[in-house]
Amino acid sequence: MITIFMKRHPPEELIQLERLAVRLPTSHHKYAYIQTKYHQLKAGHAGEIYVDRVLQEISYPRGVKVLTDIRLEINPHFQIQIDTLIVSPHSIILLEVKYYAGTVNFNEDSGKTTKIASNGEIDKYDCIIHQLDRATVGLKTWLEKRNISIPVIPILVMANGQTEISVVPDSITLKYAKQLPRYIRTLLVETESLQAYPSTSIAEMIVADQVSWSMTPACQRYEIVPAHLIRGVLCSSCHSPMDRKRGHSWICYACRKKDPGALEVAIKDWFLLIGHTVSNKQLRFFLDLKSSAAASIIFSQSSGMLRLGNAPHTFYTFNKAQVNSVGKSR
Structure with a gap:
């Protein structure tokens, strides 16, 4: 067997x-x-x-x-x-x-x-x-x-x-x-x-006795400037930027689909592509959010997000296993 x-x-x-x-x-x-x-x-x-x-x-x-x-x-x-x-x-x-x-x-x-x-x-x-x-x-x-x-x-x-x-x-x-x-x-x-x-x-x-190797962010691995990446929460179907109305889920205005998991994928994109930690300001820029309060809410609601440091030098990291799970169901 x-x-x-x-x-x-x-x-x-x-x-x-x-x-x-x-x-x-x-x-x-x-x-x-x-x-x-x-x-x-x-x-x-x-x-x-x-x-x-x-x-x-x-x-x-x-x-x-x-x-x-x-x-x-x-x-x-x-x-x-x-x-x-x-x-x-x-x-x-x-x-x-x-x-x-x-x-x-x-x-x-x-x-x-x-x-x-x-x-x-x-x-x-x-x-x-x-x-x-x-x-x-x-x-x-x-x-x-x-x-x-x-x-x-x-x-x-x-x-x-x-x-x-x-x-x-x-x-x-x-x-x-x-x-x-x-x-x-x-x-x-x-x-x-x-x-x-x-x-x-x-x-x-x-x-x-297996070891876990430290993952090098893709932009560093392939020498790509992070600012060149497409920002925002992206639709999993057509990859167009999505928007969110108050009290509603994320909606893609290109293909008209709702995608409740798109936000989590977008957050994980930061850790896969750019860095091992992220601040409120960085997340706000990367996801094209309108306010620091919006970023704070995302941090508090995201599963697997770990808070490090104290204000005004607070930043967040993510459980590696959850970051790597982004592509496993695709």
């Missing part, structure tokens, strides 16, 4: 890009880049979910645990992110999932992976072979610190079955997603002769 400890959520950067694409004017010089980056990350996340479904085709031996979205701190200067871990009593299989459309070339010497699209467009990425090695070494170090001597088997997974690999590198194991069930079943059988470890305990230790 397969056990997945955690549901796979959209990465923070994908949530940020989704909201940045809404707030950034189409005339902005970085709009096309943000759109491209957003669609790349969205495809990558979809690829990871597809691999999750493929892995559920496997009838796992007793004691096998499957973990997703793992983040571990190896030391204060070394943190790793792992897409998927399959923890058995005899080995740990580490999956690095990639989604590419086109032909992929690996160049370990230059430290780059190159993707050539069908239209001839070329994109270069940090070498994914080095990424896989870094995650593998990090996990082995984490295990050694806990006196756990269990084999770690890294696999680079191509989630897109149409990806062409010009030369398959000898230094790694590379599989397409559809190849995983048969290959992983073979691995689990081959490692059964090795020393057994309490896989449930190892999996629980990994989950318990």
Whole structure:
């Protein structure tokens, strides 16, 4: 019976890009880049979910645990992110999932992976072979610190079955997603002769030791001036600015729809895109509010908002988990 400890959520950067694409004017010089980056990350996340479904085709031996979205701190200067871990009593299989459309070339010497699209467009990425090695070494170090001597088997997974690999590198194991069930079943059988470890305990230790990384606001990450963003409470349907009449909910005058959740999304946009804290004046400007009293009411009524400091230097922050939930239902 397969056990997945955690549901796979959209990465923070994908949530940020989704909201940045809404707030950034189409005339902005970085709009096309943000759109491209957003669609790349969205495809990558979809690829990871597809691999999750493929892995559920496997009838796992007793004691096998499957973990997703793992983040571990190896030391204060070394943190790793792992897409998927399959923890058995005899080995740990580490999956690095990639989604590419086109032909992929690996160049370990230059430290780059190159993707050539069908239209001839070329994109270069940090070498994914080095990424896989870094995650593998990090996990082995984490295990050694806990006196756990269990084999770690890294696999680079191509989630897109149409990806062409010009030369398959000898230094790694590379599989397409559809190849995983048969290959992983073979691995689990081959490692059964090795020393057994309490896989449930190892999996629980990994989950318990996960770290939460500080989210860099999107404007800082992509070097965008916050003042260039579209201000106001925006309609979730057409993204036009909304207005609110006294005693009424927010109404979009472009598509005539009411959107009671638009205000909360707009507040979270500040934390995703601009900064970790917000003052009354800043919120008033960002949401295009008419008075400081209106901003104060919003602060008092918003769930998850934490007040810090004393007047006149009061500012607010938001629960990170709630900020990240903006894109999960979309």
